[in-house]
Amino acid sequence: MTRPSRWGWIVSLVALAGVGVVLFFLLSLSTSNRAAYERHYAWLFWVNVVVAGLLALVILAAVVRLLLRLRSGRFGSRLLLRLVGVVAFVGVVPGVLIYTVSYQFVSRSIESWFDVKVEGALDAGLNLGRGTLEAQVNELGARTLAAAERLGEDGAQAQPLVLERLREQLSAREVTIVGASGQILLSAGSAATALTPDRPSAALLRQARSARVASQLEGLDDDANASGAHAPVGAARVRALAPIPSSRLALGEQDRFLFVTQVVPATLTANALAVQAAYREYQQRALARDGLRRMYIGTLTLSLVLAVFGALLLAVALGNQLAQPLLMLAEGVRQVAQGDLTPKPVFASRDELGGLTRSFAEMTGQLSEARALVQRSVAQVEGARANLQTILDNLSAGVIVFDRDGRIDAVNPGATRILRLPLSAYRGRRLEEVPGLEGIAQAVTRRFAAQLAGGEPGERNQWQDTFELQTAPEREKLTLLVRGADMPQEARLMVFDDITELVSAQRAEAWSEVARRLAHEIKNPLTPIQLSAERIAHRLGPKLGAADQALLERSVGTIVNQVQSMKQLVNEFRDYARLPAAQLSPLDLNALVGEVLALYVTEQESGRVRAEPAPDLPAIVGDATQLRQVIHNLVQNALDAVADQAGGAVRIRTEAALDERGELRAVRLLVVDNGPGFPDKVLKRAFEPYVTTKSKGTGLGLAVVKKIADEHGARVRITNLADDKLTAAGEPAPAGRQRGAQVSLSFSNFPKVDRLVATAAVAVARAHP
Amino acid sequence: MPARAWLWLGVLLAAIVVLWPRMARAESVDLQVFKVERSEEGLLLSFSASFELPRSVEDALIRGVPLHFEADAEVLQSRWYWRDKRVANATRSWRLTYQPLTRVYRVGTGGLNQNFETLAEALDSIRRSTRWKIAEPGQVDDDGKHYLEFRFGLDTSLLPRPMQISIGREAAWSLSVERTQRLN
Numbered sequence: 018m019t020r021p022s023r024w025g026w027i028v029s030l031v032a033l034a035g036v037g038v039v040l041f042f043l044l045s046l047s048t049s050n051r052a053a054y055e056r057h058y059a060w061l062f063w064v065n066v067v068v069a070g071l072l073a074l075v076i077l078a079a080v081v082r083l084l085l086r087l088r089s090g091r092f093g094s095r096l097l098l099r100l101v102g103v104v105a106f107v108g109v110v111p112g113v114l115i116y117t118v119s120y121q122f123v124s125r126s127i128e129s130w131f132d133v134k135v136e137g138a139l140d141a142g143l144n145l146g147r148g149t150l151e152a153q154v155n156e157l158g159a160r161t162l163a164a165a166e167r168l169g170e171d172g173a174q175a176q177p178l179v180l181e182r183l184r185e186q187l188s189a190r191e192v193t194i195v196g197a198s199g200q201i202l203l204s205a206g207s208a209a210t211a212l213t214p215d216r217p218s219a220a221l222l223r224q225a226r227s228a229r230v231a232s233q234l235e236g237l238d239d240d241a242n243a244s245g246a247h248a249p250v251g252a253a254r255v256r257a258l259a260p261i262p263s264s265r266l267a268l269g270e271q272d273r274f275l276f277v278t279q280v281v282p283a284t285l286t287a288n289a290l291a292v293q294a295a296y297r298e299y300q301q302r303a304l305a306r307d308g309l310r311r312m313y314i315g316t317l318t319l320s321l322v323l324a325v326f327g328a329l330l331l332a333v334a335l336g337n338q339l340a341q342p343l344l345m346l347a348e349g350v351r352q353v354a355q356g357d358l359t360p361k362p363v364f365a366s367r368d369e370l371g372g373l374t375r376s377f378a379e380m381t382g383q384l385s386e387a388r389a390l391v392q393r394s395v396a397q398v399e400g401a402r403a404n405l406q407t408i409l410d411n412l413s414a415g416v417i418v419f420d421r422d423g424r425i426d427a428v429n430p431g432a433t434r435i436l437r438l439p440l441s442a443y444r445g446r447r448l449e450e451v452p453g454l455e456g457i458a459q460a461v462t463r464r465f466a467a468q469l470a471g472g473e474p475g476e477r478n479q480w481q482d483t484f485e486l487q488t489a490p491e492r493e494k495l496t497l498l499v500r501g502a503d504m505p506q507e508a509r510l511m512v513f514d515d516i517t518e519l520v521s522a523q524r525a526e527a528w529s530e531v532a533r534r535l536a537h538e539i540k541n542p543l544t545p546i547q548l549s550a551e552r553i554a555h556r557l558g559p560k561l562g563a564a565d566q567a568l569l570e571r572s573v574g575t576i577v578n579q580v581q582s583m584k585q586l587v588n589e590f591r592d593y594a595r596l597p598a599a600q601l602s603p604l605d606l607n608a609l610v611g612e613v614l615a616l617y618v619t620e621q622e623s624g625r626v627r628a629e630p631a632p633d634l635p636a637i638v639g640d641a642t643q644l645r646q647v648i649h650n651l652v653q654n655a656l657d658a659v660a661d662q663a664g665g666a667v668r669i670r671t672e673a674a675l676d677e678r679g680e681l682r683a684v685r686l687l688v689v690d691n692g693p694g695f696p697d698k699v700l701k702r703a704f705e706p707y708v709t710t711k712s713k714g715t716g717l718g719l720a721v722v723k724k725i726a727d728e729h730g731a732r733v734r735i736t737n738l739a740d741d742k743l744t745a746a747g748e749p750a751p752a753g754r755q756r757g758a759q760v761s762l763s764f765s766n767f768p769k770v771d772r773l774v775a776t777a778a779v780a781v782a783r784a785h786p
Numbered sequence: 787m788p789a790r791a792w793l794w795l796g797v798l799l800a801a802i803v804v805l806w807p808r809m810a811r812a813e814s815v816d817l818q819v820f821k822v823e824r825s826e827e828g829l830l831l832s833f834s835a836s837f838e839l840p841r842s843v844e845d846a847l848i849r850g851v852p853l854h855f856e857a858d859a860e861v862l863q864s865r866w867y868w869r870d871k872r873v874a875n876a877t878r879s880w881r882l883t884y885q886p887l888t889r890v891y892r893v894g895t896g897g898l899n900q901n902f903e904t905l906a907e908a909l910d911s912i913r914r915s916t917r918w919k920i921a922e923p924g925q926v927d928d929d930g931k932h933y934l935e936f937r938f939g940l941d942t943s944l945l946p947r948p949m950q951i952s953i954g955r956e957a958a959w960s961l962s963v964e965r966t967q968r969l970n
Contacts, residue, residue, distance in 0.1 A: 067799075074795055147887055237888055293887040297850030301946050304846050308951035 028075050028330050035068035035323045065319050072326035079333045093344040100336035101329075108328025116321040123313045131303055139296045146289035150234055150281070154255050157279050158232030160187055161257035165230075165275040169262035180205035184277075190254065191278040194261065198222075202273065217258050217276050225258040225274060232257035237286060253281040342370040346377055358385035414514045421507035423447055423462070435495070435515045436488060453488035457497070460484060465501055465509055478503040483516070493698045496520050521705050525720060528705070532590035540587045543580050550576040593717050599640035599728040603768040606671050606684060607634050609641060613648040614669065620656065629670040637684050637764040643725045650718040651688040651760055658692030658758065666691055674763065683732075683763040691757040694737040703735050722760075732763045814840075815939060815963035822920075822934055822967060829874070829921040829969075831859055834914045835938055840958035843940070844905065846949075847884050854944040855880040855912050859920045860935045861969070863927075873932060874921035879941070880912045932969040939963060 038061060083101065086094035164183055184192040184206045194203040199216045217225075224231035237253045261273040302309070342364035349361040361381045364374040409416055415432030417425060417440070424447055428440040436454070443451050448458035460482075468480050479502040486495045499513040554573040558566050607630040620626040652667060659665025670687040695703060704723035719735075726733045738757040819834035839847065847853055861874040881894040890901045891908035902908040926932050939962020942950055953959045 070798055071795065143886055147889075150887070234888055237885075289887055293850075293885065296886060300849030301846075301851050301949065304849060304851060305946055305949040305951075308949055308953070312951045 026334075028072075029327075029334060031068065031071060031075075033327070035065060035072065036320075036327060038064055038068065062315075062319075065323070069319065069322045069326065072323065072330065076326055076329050076333075079330075083333075092347050093340050096343060097336050097340045100339055101332045104332035104335055105329050108332060109325050112321055112324050112328065116317060119317050120314060123317065124310055127306060127310045127313070131306060136299065136303070139292070139299050142292040143296045146285075146292050149285060150237070150255075150289060153279075153281065153285075154232045154234050154257075157187070157189075157255045157257045157277060158230045158259070161232065161275055161277045162230040162259045164277070165259035165261045168275060177203060177205060187277055187279065189277045189279040191276075193276040193278075195258075195274045195276050197272040197274075217256065217274070221256065221258050222274070225260055226272075230257065230259040234281070237281070237290070253286040255279045255281060339370070342366070342374050345374055349374075349377055349381065353381055353384070358388060414512050417448070417511045417513075418504070419448070419509040419511065423509075426508065432513070435497070435513065436486075437492070438488060454486075457484050457486050457499075461499065461501065461511060464499075468501065468503070484513075491697065493517075493701055517701065521702050525705050525723075528720075529593060532593055536587045536591040540584065540591070543584050543587070547577055547580040547584075550580070589717055593721055593724070599643055599725070601638045601640060601729075601766075603636045604639055604641050604644070605634070605636055606644075606686060606764070607631070609644055610648060610669055610671060610686070613645055613652065616649070617652065617656075620667075625656065625659065625665060626652065626667050626669070629668055631670070631672045634671050634673055635681055635684055636768055638766040638768055639729050639764065640725075643728070647722050647725050647762070648686070648688075650722050651762075654718055655688050655690040655692070655758075655760075659690050662692060664691070681767070683765045684767075686762040686764070687759060688761075689738070689757060689759045691738075694756045694758045695735060700735060700737065704733065722762075726762060729764060730766050732765075734761050734763075735759070736761075814957075814961055817938070817963050817965055819914075820936070820965055820967070822969065824926075826923060827917075828919050828923045829861065829926050829934075830917045831876075831920050831934075831936070832916045832918065833857075833936070833938065835963060836913065837909075837961055839905070839909070840961075842953075842956065842958045843961070847882065847905075848886075850884065850886060851945065851949065853882040854941040855882065855939070856941040857915065857918075857938045858936070859918070861921050861926055862933055862935060864931050864933065874925050876918065876920045878915065878918065882908055882912065926969060928970070930968070930970060934965075934967045934969055936965045936967070937962065 083094060083098055087098055164187060168179070168183075180192050180194065180203055184190075189206065191204070191206040193201055193205070195201050195217060199219070199222055201216060221231050221233060232255060234253070234255050255278070257277045257279075259275050261275050263273075345362060345364055352359070352361070358381055361378040362374070363378050364371045409427075409429040409431075412429060412431045415435045416427070416429040417432050418427040420426045425440065425444050428444065433440050438451060438453060440451065448461065449455055451458070464480055464482060468478065479500060481498070481500045484497045484499055486497055487493075488495070494517075495515055496517045496519075497513045498516045499511060502510045502512075504510050550573045554569055558569055561569060610628055610630060614621060614626065614628055617626045621628075648669070652669065655667040659667060668687075668689045670685075670689065672685050672687070673681060674683040674685050676682040704719050723733055736759050738759050815835050815837040817833060818836050819832060821832045823830050823832075839853075843853065856877065856879045858878075859876045860872060862870040863873050864870050879895065883892045883894075884890070885892060890903065891905055893900045893902065893908050893911050900908075900911060902911070920934070940959065942953065942959050945953070
């Protein structure tokens, strides 16, 4: 149970207790349980007041809190206020209505009890009774006085018979003659009923002496309130006392009094008492009228206040309870909106609101699952795309994707590299707009159109073609193998490969065949030609004159020389075409370089050739003879390149290339010169036979190098050096523009056993530089 | 509930506690004679109170409302460790009524009724008591720890119920006197 709801329950219990106290209050009021009422009235009243005060404070606090929340714009406070308002309205309005009606009813009905006419009637009745009784008293007094005077006039001794007659005349119950001090002298009527007749009281005697006659009413008591029962009706009686005048003024004769007791009629007494009781009751009520009204209305007001407060509290509590799940939902929605899809709390109730929160929690869960799924698939897609992108990026072939309008959609780096054009910048444009590609673009478009129009059934939706392309005048021609295919959504794929090198290799192969045949065909006649020329010189020379002989000698010399040089040429061709298979064995590259450079002692001394062997170079597998020729060719080429230069220098370096894990990847031989470098056009085809920059070269040097390198599984790269690279290598940069060419040979074949040793040696060398 | 609300609640309760006993307390009765004596009969109390009925009270009497007077004497023994112990208790009550039918004032005390022609006579019979026995001879020790609590006055709690409410705050109806005396 949460704290606010516990508070709500406590407050509600207090309210219920207050209502219970009020009910007890009303009950004790209505059942006229006087003792209980008197005992409990005060504390009940004050307990009610205190409870009402507490409730008022609680309600005030709740309302203030609600208003503060409303002011701070907290979510749900408006709804709560509305709920509270509605429930409070429903609770308060009927209460106030009933209160108003009851108030009117109570005050009117209390007022209606009191009426001037009723009061007047009661007064009159009382006066009537009083008058009747007084009349009776006075009458008895008068008659007693008359009887006493008659007795006195008679002068006779009062006889019992006389008294008895007198009693009958006066219709009295008792007639007594008493002495001056009230002692009974003679009595009539009472003997039968009482042992001792009544004696007049001293006050009565006093009054009788002074006023000649005294009469009074006695025994008319209604101690109904005190004793609970009326006095015997017969007990009400009128007493009259009158002195009996003495005719003989005898001294010593005591005063005598006639004492008459007459019973008041029972009906008269009862009626008079009834009137008096009614009068008293009426007067008491009239006196207590304010109190009565105050009591009823106070109780009414108190119960109204408690009921209203209880209703308000219940309104707040119920409103809270109603608003709770909504607030929970709102909080959940807010969290979801912020992307928090953690499981949401469920409001534990079986009504629709609870169902709502449950549904919301389920929905959030499903949303979370869906999002996880989406994220997973997005991750998969991205992975796939990254894979694809990596593949595309590292594809040597160029890939261009066109959208349905023929605009470039995607380009891989291979395309840029092959075409040497910034194709990525032309994304979203047509291929025709790329300068230099207009021709091929049109050809490709035609090809695609043809594919679309005349797609032969059973053929796959692709085509393949070869294009010659020159993207810029100064660049060499590219030979492209282009493959086109249709993609979904009418996109088109164009894949192309630079097969220039392949063509070049084919050409080299063809040349080798040509060379072999030429060597065979040309070499055979060369020896007879030379022999024939020499025989002519030998036979004819002595027979000719000096001038002719000299001419002959010169011509034969020329023929022999030319044949000789042709023989050499043919030999070289033969060598190129028929290189023997490499005899692979472990060898030390540094030693090999040293052997070859021994032939260039003068150049080394003049500083034109410099060897920079790397220490601890691992052994490689190779054919010493062929590699020797390779080094020789490369050094000779480099020297030729710098021959005309004053400060020309050639460096021969060896180094071990390591991969990122520190393992040996390759052993590299670098021949670097600072000559003019290769023209761009030549660079690409430098390894083809008969491609040369030299005027007198055969163009077979690098072709042989390439061939031998291929035999060894080594990689040959020719690069032109920019000056920054050279200076980066630590060379002092001479004044002026520095250029150069570098030929690198990477050997990656190592002796099986020695490889581990070599790796270890390299690792040690790295650890202890 | 904020702390401020609790504060106000506390103030309200404190005000109620402090002001409660001060409501409707006014002494309009003088004790002219108040004498406690020990005798062989026991502890005897004589007192004489002087008071007149206020106008509204007399009016109520004339209209037929019975008035109850009560004298209550209590002998208590003071105890430091507990509530004081009640040693003896004596109560005497009078009931004063007016009979409009016969214009007689009637005073009843115990089972005894007396009629008076005038209000003054009737009140005179109520005002005085002599040698009223409060405690039996051996009941009250002479140790100085006993004291007498005496109260005399109009007992409004026996009035008709609604009247009690309507006169609840009127000073005229609070006719009473209290006296506490140490018994040596």
